Amino acid sequence: MINRRKDYFIRVESVSKTYGNLPAIRPMSLYVGKGERVALLGPSGSGKTTLLHLIGGVLKPDSGHVLLDGKRILDLGPGMEIASLIGIMFQQLDLIIPATVAHNVLAGRLGYWSFWRTLGSLILGREKRLALGALERVGLRDRIDERVNNLSGGEQQRIAIARLMVQDPQIVIADEPVASLDPVRANDIMSLLHQMTRQSQKILICSIHTEHLAKKYFSRAIGIKNGVMLFDLDIADLTEDRIKSLYTMEDN
C-alpha cells in the first residue's frame, strides 16, 4: 500500500496551465502508482489533452511540476532514460508517411540506439527483426515492407501502437486513442493498449469518453471539467450521475 506521496511513480504537483486569459488547467495535483490504469474523462475543451501533455513533458506548466519516478520530467533530456520511462500516443496520425512500416515501428528504439546504429538501420535496414514481434501483435506483420501511405487510418494507428510497443515505456499516455473508431476497432485498440501495459506494473493513462470501455479496461476514473478535477474514483464507483456531471452545462 502506498502511504507517502513521495512513493507514487507519477507525481503531478499543483500544476496549472493558462493560455493567454484562458486557464486550461487550474492548479491540480494527481498521484498515480505503478500498475494503475487511469481513464481521463471529460468534455472537449475540459483540459484533458493539456493535462496529458503536462504529464508527458510536452508542455511546461505555469506552476508546479511533474515528477516521474522521482525525477522532474522537464529535466530529462533525450535518451534511454526518458524513452524507457514514458511514451505518448497522440490523436493525430504522426507517422513518417513516405517511409516503410518497419522504419516507422523501429523509430520507437531511437531513444536507445546510438547515432551509428540509427544510421545503420536507416541505410542498411539492419534492425527489422525487432519490428516483427510488435507487428505480429498488432496484426500487421505482413505489411512490414509497405509504405505507410498505403495503409488505412486504422492500420496507421496500429503502427503507432507497434511503435510504442517497441519503445516499451513504463508509462503509456494516449490522447483519445479511440475517439473516431467504430466499437469493434475501438475495442481492438483498447485491448492492444491493455496488453501492452499488463505486465511489469506499467501505467496506462488514457483520455476516453466511452463509458463501457473505461469500465472494461481501467482501474481508476478521473473526471475533468473546465480545467478542474471533478472526481477521482475507483472505476467501480463510476456512476451515470458522475459522468453526467461532467457534461452538463452550468450557468456560471
Place this chain on the structure above:
Amino acid sequence: MKRLSVSNRKMLSVILIGLVLWSLSNVKWNDPIFHPGGTDTFRDFLEASIRPELSAAFILLVIQSAWTTVTYAVAGLCLGMLVGIVSAMTALWAGRKEKSINRFYVAAIRIFLAFLRAVHELVWAWLFIIGFGLTPMAAILALAIPYGGILGRVYYDSLLIAPEPPIRALQLTGATDLKILIYGQLPLVFPNLVSYTFYRFECAIRAATVMGFVGIGGLGMQIELSLSDLLFNEVWTLLYAMIFLIVVVDVWSSVIRKTLTK
C-alpha cells in the same frame, strides 16, 4: 515589411504594366528580325532535321560524346549533391536551437550557399579552362560549385518544412535532434529531394553540353564542330541524341519517384 494597402498594390500593378509596355514599344519592330542571308541558312537547317546523319561511324561518335557529356554531368552533380546535403543538414542541425550563435551559423551557411550559386556554371567553366586547360575537371568543378549552392538551398528549404507531428512523435521517443534529422526529417522529404535532384541532373546534362562548345568535349563540342562546317545533318543527330538523353532521365525520374511512394 508592411504590406501595401489594396489600392497601393493596384497602383503598383498599373505602373509595372506600363513599364513593360513602354519597354516593348522601344523594340524596333520594323527592322527585320532575321538578317537577309540568315533566312536561307535557317531554312536549310530546318530541312536537315528530317535527314540526320546516321552513318555507323558518326553514330559511334555521337554515343561516345553523349557518354562524355553524361559523365561530366553525373560527376558534377554528385559533387554538388555532397556539398548540398552536408550544408543543408549542418544548417538544419545548427538551427534547431533558438540561440543567437545558432542563428549565426545558419545565416553563415545560407550566405555561403548563395555565394556558390552566384556565378553561373558556364562562367566557371570558362574561368577553369583558362586556369586548368581543356580538362574534364574544368567542366566537373564548374558544375559542382553552383549546383552545390542550388541543391543546398533546396534541400535546406525542403527539410525545414517537414511536417510537425511526426517530428514531435520522434522527440517523444527520446531521440536526439540529430537522430530526428536523419531518421525523421530526411525520410519525410526524401521523395521531393530525389525529384528535384533528378531535375538538376537534366539541367546538368544541358549545361555540360553547352560547356562542350568551348572545347571541353562531349556533345556540345561535336555540335560546335558540325555547326561551323554547316553540316546540319550531323547537328541534328546530335540534337536528337540530347533529346533522347533528357527523355531517358525524365522517365527514370518518374520510375524512381513511383518506387519511393508505392
